[in-house]
Amino acid sequence: MDLYDEKFINEAIIEAEKAYDEGEIPVGCVIVRDGKIIGRGHNLREQQSDPTAHAEIIALRDAGRNIGDWHLDGATAYITLEPCPMCAAALILARVEKIVYCIANSELGACGSVWDFPDDPAFSSHPIVIRHNIDSYKTLLNKYFKNLRETKR
Numbered sequence: 001m002d003l004y005d006e007k008f009i010n011e012a013i014i015e016a017e018k019a020y021d022e023g024e025i026p027v028g029c030v031i032v033r034d035g036k037i038i039g040r041g042h043n044l045r046e047q048q049s050d051p052t053a054h055a056e057i058i059a060l061r062d063a064g065r066n067i068g069d070w071h072l073d074g075a076t077a078y079i080t081l082e083p084c085p086m087c088a089a090a091l092i093l094a095r096v097e098k099i100v101y102c103i104a105n106s107e108l109g110a111c112g113s114v115w116d117f118p119d120d121p122a123f124s125s126h127p128i129v130i131r132h133n134i135d136s137y138k139t140l141l142n143k144y145f146k147n148l149r150e151t152k153r
Contacts, residue, residue: 001132005100008032008078012102013137015042015055016080022047026080026144029059031096033075039063055079056087060094072096080137082109088117095125102134103141 001009008030015028019042031039041058045051056079064070076098077083077091083099088110091099104113111118111129118127 004035005078005130005132008037008076009080009100009102009132009134011037011040012055012078012080013134013140015040015059016137016140019043019055020140020144026140027055029055029077029079031059031063031072031075031077033063033067033072038066038072038075052086054084054087056083057090060090064094070094076100080134081105081141082111082113082131084108085110085115085117088115089123092117092123092125092127096127098128098130100130100132102132102137104131 011030012028015030016026019028020026024043024046028042030037039059039062041055041062043055044053044058056077063072072094075096077096079101081103082101082105083091084105099111106113108114117123118129
């Protein structure tokens with residue numbers, strides 16, 4: 001991973017840590033264009049009682065507000081966990097150019113693991129997808145689910 005991607009993946013991990021601290025599944029996202037973060041988000045589903053309040057959706061909304069446009073041509077989404085179908089579709093429809101994520105989502109991944117929305121001919125936009133294996137994020141995600149299992153005992 002180059003230093004540019006590493007810088008913004010680390011920002012997404014900071015967002016995931018916020019979600020963890022708030023009792024949410026630790027997923028974070030930043031949207032970057034021209035080297036600047038234009039949108040940030042982390043999971044807020046529990047706090048907002050909103051099934052669509054995923055990190056990517058929050059970051060897309062933030063980016064749109066910040067630039068005054070929902071078209072995110074030339075932007076890159078840095079995400080800690082491979083996007084689900086809802087989030088992958090939203091990123092594609094927003095015309096994000098590239099999706100970079102830390103680890104695969106073996107249950108609901110829609111960027112190559114379970115489904116491959118970016119390569120689906122039904123979409124008119126086809127972002128580049130890059131996956132990095134980031135141990136620090138895996139540790140955070142595993143810690144969250146371990147705590148959840150122990151709490152349910």
